[in-house]
Amino acid sequence: xxxxxxxxxxxxxxxxxxxxxxxxxxxxxxxxxxxxxxxxxxxxxxxxxxxxxxxxxxxxxxxxxxxxxxxxxxxxxxxxxxxxxxxxxxxxxxxxxxxxxxxxxxxxxxxxxxxxxxxxxxxxxxxxxxxxxxxxxxxxxxxxxxxxxxxxxxxxxxxxxxxxxxxxxxxxxxxxxxxxxxxxxxxxxxxxxxxxxxxxxxxxxxxxxxxxxxxxxxxxxxxxxxxxxxxxxxxxxxxxxxxxxxxxxxxxxxxxxxxxxxxxxxxxxxxxxxxxxxxxxxxxxxxxxxxxxxxxxxxxxxxxxxxxxxxxxxxxxxxxxxxxxxxxxxxxxxxxxxxxxxxxxxxxxxxxxxxxxxxxxxxxxxxxxxxxxxxxxxxxxxxxxxxxxxxxxxxxxxxxxxxxxxxxxxxxxxxxxxxxxxxxxxxxxxxxxxxxxxxxxxxxxxxxxxxxxxxxxxxxxxxxxxxxxxxxxxxxxxxxxxxxxxxxxxxxxxxxxxxxxxxxxxxxxxxxxxxxxxxxxxxxxxxxxxxxxxxxxxxxxxxxxxxxxxxxxxxxxxxxxxxxxxxxxxxxxxxxxxxxxxxxxxxxxxxxxxxxxxxxxxxxxxxxxxxxxxxxxxxxxxxxxxxxxxxxxxxxxxxxxxxxxxxxxxxxxxxxxxxxxxxxxxxxxxxxxxxxxxxxxxxxxxxxxxxx
Numbered sequence: 001x002x003x004x005x006x007x008x009x010x011x012x013x014x015x016x017x018x019x020x021x022x023x024x025x026x027x028x029x030x031x032x033x034x035x036x037x038x039x040x041x042x043x044x045x046x047x048x049x050x051x052x053x054x055x056x057x058x059x060x061x062x063x064x065x066x067x068x069x070x071x072x073x074x075x076x077x078x079x080x081x082x083x084x085x086x087x088x089x090x091x092x093x094x095x096x097x098x099x100x101x102x103x104x105x106x107x108x109x110x111x112x113x114x115x116x117x118x119x120x121x122x123x124x125x126x127x128x129x130x131x132x133x134x135x136x137x138x139x140x141x142x143x144x145x146x147x148x149x150x151x152x153x154x155x156x157x158x159x160x161x162x163x164x165x166x167x168x169x170x171x172x173x174x175x176x177x178x179x180x181x182x183x184x185x186x187x188x189x190x191x192x193x194x195x196x197x198x199x200x201x202x203x204x205x206x207x208x209x210x211x212x213x214x215x216x217x218x219x220x221x222x223x224x225x226x227x228x229x230x231x232x233x234x235x236x237x238x239x240x241x242x243x244x245x246x247x248x249x250x251x252x253x254x255x256x257x258x259x260x261x262x263x264x265x266x267x268x269x270x271x272x273x274x275x276x277x278x279x280x281x282x283x284x285x286x287x288x289x290x291x292x293x294x295x296x297x298x299x300x301x302x303x304x305x306x307x308x309x310x311x312x313x314x315x316x317x318x319x320x321x322x323x324x325x326x327x328x329x330x331x332x333x334x335x336x337x338x339x340x341x342x343x344x345x346x347x348x349x350x351x352x353x354x355x356x357x358x359x360x361x362x363x364x365x366x367x368x369x370x371x372x373x374x375x376x377x378x379x380x381x382x383x384x385x386x387x388x389x390x391x392x393x394x395x396x397x398x399x400x401x402x403x404x405x406x407x408x409x410x411x412x413x414x415x416x417x418x419x420x421x422x423x424x425x426x427x428x429x430x431x432x433x434x435x436x437x438x439x440x441x442x443x444x445x446x447x448x449x450x451x452x453x454x455x456x457x458x459x460x461x462x463x464x465x466x467x468x469x470x471x472x473x474x475x476x477x478x479x480x481x482x483x484x485x486x487x488x489x490x491x492x493x494x495x496x497x498x499x500x501x502x503x504x505x506x507x508x509x510x511x512x513x514x515x516x517x518x519x520x521x522x523x524x525x526x527x528x529x530x531x532x533x534x535x536x537x538x539x540x541x542x543x544x545x546x547x548x549x550x551x552x553x554x555x556x557x558x559x560x561x562x563x564x565x566x567x568x569x570x571x572x573x574x575x576x577x578x579x580x581x582x583x584x585x586x587x588x589x590x591x592x593x594x595x596x597x598x599x600x601x602x603x604x605x606x607x608x609x610x611x612x613x614x615x616x617x618x619x620x621x622x623x624x625x626x627x628x629x630x631x632x633x634x635x636x637x638x639x640x641x642x643x644x645x646x647x648x649x650x651x652x653x654x655x656x657x658x659x660x661x662x663x664x665x666x667x668x669x670x671x672x673x674x675x676x677x678x679x680x681x682x683x684x685x686x687x688x689x690x691x692x
Contacts, residue, residue, distance in 0.1 A: 007078035014073035061673050068666040075659040095131025096190030097149060099179045100124060100156075102163060103197035103223075105140035106544070106586075106612040109165040110198070110315040113223045117196045120221045121160045124194060125153050132190075135182050136160060139175035140168025141545055149182060167317070167544050167586040169609040170203030176627055177210050184213050193627075196221040201618040202611035204626070211628025218629035220620035227615035228258040230265065230283055230311040232321035232607075237540060239298060239328045246327040247295040252307050257614060259285040266310040269293045271325065272303050302326035302538075302603055304588055318613045322588060322605040323541040330359040331533045334377045337366050338385050338413060347516035348383060348409065348508050351525035358537070360529060368392050378533040379405040384507060386416045397422045401497025405532030410471040411507035422496050425503065428472030431488065439467040442485035450481060450493070450502075450531050453523045460520040467513045470506035478503070493531075500532050541605040542583045544612075549578040550591050554601040559594035565606065 006012065100121050108114050121136070128134055128151070136146040136159045146159040175195065183191045193212060197203075199222055212218060233255035237248040250269060262285055268278045281291050291307075302324040309319045335349055343349055343364050352360045363373065369380065369392055380396060387393060387408070397419050400406050406422075408414075412430055433439045441462040446455050454460035467484060478494035478501070492503045506512045508521070515521050542548050554560070555575050562570045562579075565587025571594055572579060579591070583606045592598040 004079055004081060006074075007080065009077055011073060011077040014076065015070060017069050017073070020069070061670070064666060064670050064673060068663055068670065071659050071663045071666065075656045075663060079655045079659065081655075095129070095133065095188055096192055097183050097186040097188045098124065098128065098132060098134040099149075099182050099193045100134060100136050101143075101175045101179055101193065101195040101197075102136060102138050102160070103140070103170060103175075103195070104138050104163055104165050105168050105170040105200075105203075106165060106317050106608050107170060107198055107200055107315065107615060108223070109317055110229075110615065111226065113198055113225070114165050116223050117221070118160050118163075120196055120223075122157060125156045125160070128153065131188075133188070136163075137175060137178045137182075138163055139171070139178070140166055141171045141174070142168070143174035143178040145178060145182070149186070165317075167584065167606075167608055169545055169612055170197070170200045172197075172204045172623060173207070173209050176212065180210050180212055183216055191216040192219065193217070193629075194219045194221065195620075195623075196223060198222075198224040198615065199617045199620055199623070200224075200611070200614065201616045202614050204618065204623060209623075209626045211626075214628075216629060218624050218627050220624070222617070222620055224615070224617040227617070228256075228260070229315050229318070229613050229615055230254065230256045230259070230263070230309060231315075231318040231610075231613040232307055232309065233288055233610060235307065235321060235323050235540060237298075237323075237325050237328075240295075246298045248298045248325055248327070249295045250293045250305070250307075250325065252291040252293075252321070253288045254281060254283055254291050254309070255288045255613070256283045256286060257616075259283070261285055263311075265312075267291055268308045268310075270306040270308065271296055272305075296325065298325060298327040300327065304603065304605070315613065315615075317586065318608050320586075321541070321607055322586070323607075324538070324603060324605050325540070326538075328357060328359055329538075330361045331379065331529060331535055332361045332363065332377050333379045333381055333529055333533075334363050334365055334369055334373055335381045335383065336369060336385055337364065337383055339366050341366060341384070345509070346383065347510065347521070348381070348525050351516075351522050352529060354522065355526060358530070358535060360526070369396065371395055374399045374404070377404065378535075379407060379529055381407045381409070381529070383409045384411045384413050384509075386414050387418050387422075389416070393419060397496075400499035400501060403498040403534065405499055405529075405534065406501045407504070407528055407532045408502070409504045409508055410473075411509070411512060412469075412471075414471065423475065423494050423501050424477040425473055425475035425492070425494070428474060430469055431472055432469050434468040439470065439484040439486060439488075441465050441467070441482055441490055442487075443483045444491075445481040448481045448493070450491070450524075450527050453527060454520065460523070462518075462520055465513060465515050465518050465520075467506050467515075469512040473503055473505050500534065502528055502532050504528070536578060541607055543607055544583055544586065544609045546583045546606075547580050548583055548589065548604045548606075549580045550602045550604075552576055552578050554591065555579045560601060561592045561594045561598060563590040563592060565589065 102117060102121055108117060125134060133149040133151050134156055135149045136156055138144045138146050146163065147155055150156065179193045183193065191213065193216055195218070197220070199220070231254070233253040235250060235252045237250055239246055239248045252267070254267070256263070262282055264280060264282050266278055267281055269276050276296060277293050279291065279293065281289060283289055303326065305323050305325045307321045311319050333352060335346070337343060337346065349362055349364075352362050363377065365373065369388070374380070374395060380399065388396060396406070400422060414427065417427060418425055444451055444454075444462055454462075470484065470488065470490070473489050473492060475492060475494065478492040480489045480491070481493055482491035484490050488505070490505055492505075494501045506515070508516055510516050536549060536551050552575065555572065558574055560572050560579070562572065562581060565585045583589075583604075586606055586608055589604040589606060590600060591602040592600055
């Protein structure tokens, strides 16, 4: 629809005021002017008669006044051209600031979504008029400004053509923040943000988003469509010892979404770059199905493995799942009990025996711990026994300082002191709280790795534990990460050389406390041992956006190079802490020595975020509300069809400014014309005087 329209047409009623100039002209009476004259004897007396005008004598002045009134009424009615091309020439006082938000997450590689997105973006660029500027922002889990606001269409087109879908996950928050920064400081009257995406529901979980500045138009180009997909949801390598070798069975969970009917697909397992097995699996229309491959031999070093699905769907990026297959490393613990103690009554031993990843191997000792024992151990657990003296104590001290772990659980039998070469701590008396109210665990450091499983709300209640007796322990060098309700130390952590020392000040035998009966005991026992061992879990696979870590043992001695799946190389100097980085690409990351032909030190497998395979869309209108633009237009598959609202089109053209300017010019010209015409008209003269 084209032509002139009005934002507030009710003001056109004011055109009725045009009758005012007509009435003024028709009711205007000629004025008589009295002129004194010395003698009227020779003059004939004629009575002056006032005559009302019956016709308009000064048409230019009349029309000019009518024009001023009409233009003023039009300005209040806020005119605009409904056709964009007709109104484009009136945006010269600033034009528009257009921000194109282009989603290039992994899901945009589904079918023809990316090509449609590029075509839609190009159509918007081609539609820019004189005075308009545009910026291109590419976003997935982060946002990158590809071009700052510019009127150079060639530069904008190049940015669109060069962009490609990535392995990133969809997130709308970073894109809206980038758009806000661009349009916030602009002085242009028209501000538009156009988001092009498949609008995955997983990209926004309902969190608060930064709202766009007031008056910003938010439009969406919805590129969603078919949502059916098949992918590998997770894998597990179940290791079993068979004599002198370890074998692993790869079990994959194949997940389907929105299939019309069950589908048969082929799945291939690749190990070390070789196809080892291909299986056929029937995938249900919705939900997962387990896929089990034949066992493979697992060496000590991790093996690169990939499961490839022949799904014939439109999102090939999630048809491959990369992972590492390796024998599950065991944490070896020497459990030292008092002489004659029954191992079957040790709650902590039973808790450590219930473990899968990693497996905990417990070696019981009720007498001297030998050097041979320490050579194959990661942690020494002293339960209810004093720190040994003599050669055994020295061996244990050297073991810890060389990188081993020590977990000491106290009770009334523990006496003496710890070697100063090991830790600086003093053992105190038994505190008995059994007669009155028992002690509780009042404060824990949930940000410490020991309490990592309990960080989230309702993930573990330590306050329900009742402590009837405990030993007081004082130390200026050890960190207290758990306290009783009276402020006494419950769990202390310290370092000695390269090793770690942990002290639990109460027993775990269901006599001094009821901790073994609490749900938190099992995960706590595992965490105490794993932290003492310095264990770093090596996942079989990461997802895009995860933070991966490499063991500091491979980064502490010499510089290393991190090679991404795409070939990007990053150099890191020696560090004594785990080397951490964010997973950003699908494939295998390699950590190598920083020299020509450097040895491979470690590997990490990376896959698309599982949410990218969930193509369920959200309503773009919900996102518009969250962005602070609830009145913006609904989404459209084609940007040309996403017409501007009448308010936006009128605000963009701002014709009323030009109309008011014409009113001002008219009002300036009208007095000049009126004075000129009034001076040219004869005024009747009345002569008055005295007859002589």
